[in-house]
Amino acid sequence: KEIADAFKDLGSCPGRSLLWTHPFHPFGQIFATVYPLKGWIGHYFDAFSMYDHYRSGCISSVLASKSRPVFWLADAQAIKVVATDKANFDKDMDFYSNGISFFGPNIIASDTSTWKRHRMISNPAFNESVNGVVWKETAKEVRNWFSELDSQAKSDGEISIHTFDSFSTLALTIFACAGFGSDGATPITELRETLRMAFHHSAARASIPDWVFDLTNRIHIPFLSPYLRKTIGVYEALDQMFEFDDWWSFTPELGQANMDVDGEQDEKERGRRSLTDRELVSNMFLFFIAGHETTANTLSFVCAFLALYPDVQQKILEEVKLVWPNGVPEDVEEAEYKNTFSRLTYTTAVFYEALRLIPIVSRLGRMVLKDTVLRTYRLNGVGDPEPYSVPMKEGSEIIIDMAAVHRNPIYWGADADDFKPERFVDTDTYRWPRDAFLAFSTGFRDCIGRRFAAVEGANVIARIIRRYEILVPKHLKDMPFEEQKAYLLKWRPFVSNSPVYPEVTFRKRS
Numbered sequence: 001k002e003i004a005d006a007f008k009d010l011g012s013c014p015g016r017s018l019l020w021t022h023p024f025h026p027f028g029q030i031f032a033t034v035y036p037l038k039g040w041i042g043h044y045f046d047a048f049s050m051y052d053h054y055r056s057g058c059i060s061s062v063l064a065s066k067s068r069p070v071f072w073l074a075d076a077q078a079i080k081v082v083a084t085d086k087a088n089f090d091k092d093m094d095f096y097s098n099g100i101s102f103f104g105p106n107i108i109a110s111d112t113s114t115w116k117r118h119r120m121i122s123n124p125a126f127n128e129s130v131n132g133v134v135w136k137e138t139a140k141e142v143r144n145w146f147s148e149l150d151s152q153a154k155s156d157g158e159i160s161i162h163t164f165d166s167f168s169t170l171a172l173t174i175f176a177c178a179g180f181g182s183d184g185a186t187p188i189t190e191l192r193e194t195l196r197m198a199f200h201h202s203a204a205r206a207s208i209p210d211w212v213f214d215l216t217n218r219i220h221i222p223f224l225s226p227y228l229r230k231t232i233g234v235y236e237a238l239d240q241m242f243e244f245d246d247w248w249s250f251t252p253e254l255g256q257a258n259m260d261v262d263g264e265q266d267e268k269e270r271g272r273r274s275l276t277d278r279e280l281v282s283n284m285f286l287f288f289i290a291g292h293e294t295t296a297n298t299l300s301f302v303c304a305f306l307a308l309y310p311d312v313q314q315k316i317l318e319e320v321k322l323v324w325p326n327g328v329p330e331d332v333e334e335a336e337y338k339n340t341f342s343r344l345t346y347t348t349a350v351f352y353e354a355l356r357l358i359p360i361v362s363r364l365g366r367m368v369l370k371d372t373v374l375r376t377y378r379l380n381g382v383g384d385p386e387p388y389s390v391p392m393k394e395g396s397e398i399i400i401d402m403a404a405v406h407r408n409p410i411y412w413g414a415d416a417d418d419f420k421p422e423r424f425v426d427t428d429t430y431r432w433p434r435d436a437f438l439a440f441s442t443g444f445r446d447c448i449g450r451r452f453a454a455v456e457g458a459n460v461i462a463r464i465i466r467r468y469e470i471l472v473p474k475h476l477k478d479m480p481f482e483e484q485k486a487y488l489l490k491w492r493p494f495v496s497n498s499p500v501y502p503e504v505t506f507r508k509r510s
């Protein structure tokens with residue numbers, strides 16, 4: 001009966017499918033490649049096709065386990081309303097349980113009232129002077145990476161690159177230096193591996209109740225006990241690693257902003273809001289994950305696209321040569337950021353275009369707090385959007401379907417599936433549709449590190465292209481283009497989407 005009622009609450013919104021697993025539940029994410037099936041609402045790789053099928057910017061389902069109406073949105077204007085109207089919509093916090101908030105509430109895993117305090121504390125650190133530091137540290141770390149690559153180059157000058165491994169180490173080191181004042185000599189590899197394991201164990205941590213962990217600790221259950229002990233061990237190891245004083249000097253602003261506000265006591269003494277010790281540790285965990293994994297995955301996809309599209313590499317090279325006519329400068333000062341980043345328009349567009357086609361976070365959830373009505377559109381016979389209203393009951397869920405908005409031809413044109421970085425370059429007669437680019441989310445809970453990521457990303461791409469050509473890996477060379485593309489762009493859905501085969505070849509330019 002409850003499920004039937006939930007179907008009634010979908011009103012006239014088309015779709016009306018039954019969902020057996022919540023798309024953000026760890027089980028939903030583990031089985032995401034196989035369920036929902038292709039052609040069903042919620043299939044991870046469908047992008048815009050189900051909205052096209054139902055000719056609507058909003059489609060609907062009912063979540064069986066909670067008898068909950070679920071509305072999926074590929075309508076950028078409706079999403080803007082959902083992401084900015086605090087009175088009617090808030091984050092679906094179930095999604096952020098345990099795994100990501102294991103150490104306590106943090107800036108991402110907190111409801112709006114707690115979040116405000118976290119955001120207020122961290123916001124000032126994401127300023128233009130820190131972007132200068134990001135620029136400088138990126139240049140330094142890329143230079144060190146290139147020296148390593150030179151020693152690996154074969155006689156033909158070609159080097160096989162595991163893009164995710166390379167970029168995750170790079171992005172983590174840059175983040176540790178620019179965000180937390182690491183001198184770069186700290187054992188980043190150990191931290192990276194522990195973070196990666198914590199990430200992989202986060203599904204187990206989030207979906208298995210604490211009493212099962214306790215039980216398997218006391219009674220040995222083959223396979224399960226060792227696995228769950230490892231899960232706990234990984235998180236404990238991280239906790240120890242975040243004994244900050246031993247690791248970081250905390251001069252830069254993000255570390256400073258968070259450290260300064262440590263402790264409940266301080267709140268009264270200083271007369272301003274503060275973080276508790278657990279919140280502080282939890283933010284460290286979150287910043288480290290959010291600050292490197294996303295960028296590393298994006299750069300991996302960028303390399304895959306560039307290997308497939310040498311003409312795009314050529315255009316980047318032309319832009320980079322204008323910016324650095326005498327070659328990439330070896331020693332970079334923070335000031336270079338201001339003179340250079342804004343001139344890497346096309347290079348930055350490549351970073352965004354990769355994120356448009358393969359958003360690293362492709363869906364986000366919002367709960368409806370009060371009965372409300374959302375305006376969206378239907379496509380009529382000739383394909384023009386016609387406004388209509390979808391009533392939504394309190395307790396319904398909205399899925400902000402970034403992957404679908406990014407392929408919606410209303411915003412991106414009939415060639416929305418094609419890789420064309422130019423669409424992110426404004427001209428006298430064209431302004432790219434800001435509201436329809438949601439890779440960094442939107443509204444008041446958008447990504448705080450958006451510019452940090454773009455500054456780092458464009459800098460890395462520009463430097464790579466100035467020095468190397470990016471080629472498809474040797475074993476793909478003789479394949480037809482479509483097969484190379486399917487291989488290199490194959491991705492795996494999880495909390496952040498990652499490439500299945502993160503590999504390309506670099507060849508040093510003569």
Ligand code: HEM
Nearest residue numbers: 107108290291294295298360361440441445447448449453
């Ligand atoms: C290409 C790189 C990146 C992508 C695609 C990305 C994407 C996102 C998305 C989609 C959200 C919203 C998540 C949600 O509501 O659950 C988000 C939030 C966040 N991101 Fe990023 N991000 C990137 C880089 C970064 C970097 C470099 C940092 C830190 C330096 C960062 C820190 C954060 C934080 C702290 C939040 C939570 C903000 C809040 O709720 O107030 N991100 N990011």
